[in-house]
Amino acid sequence: MNKEIFNDVMRDLWGDEIDLSEAWETYSETMMTKELGEQMDIMLLESLPEMSTNKRLLWRTQLSEQGIEMTPTQVDQYISIIELALEI
Secondary structure, three states: OOOOHHHHHHOOOOOOOHHHHHHHHHHHHHHHHHHOOOOHHHHHHHHHHHHOOHHHHHHHHHHHHHHOOOOOOHEEEEEEHHHHHOOO
């Protein structure tokens, strides 16, 4: 998927709530991991969309403890990008 189509999909899903440049970077990194990553990395990516709300909160907390702050909406956006990349 090229960047223009990706941006259109993200705008349809998230409107103005999403940073398209960060979203594209996440998508590109996910695609690279899919192609070149270790099986464990790919399995982790595949598990993200399956997380319950509680597990997303725990994951978000773990990220913040590592210095990566994300709002609940950003977590949902991140997971939707991963899901899109995995479907392709």
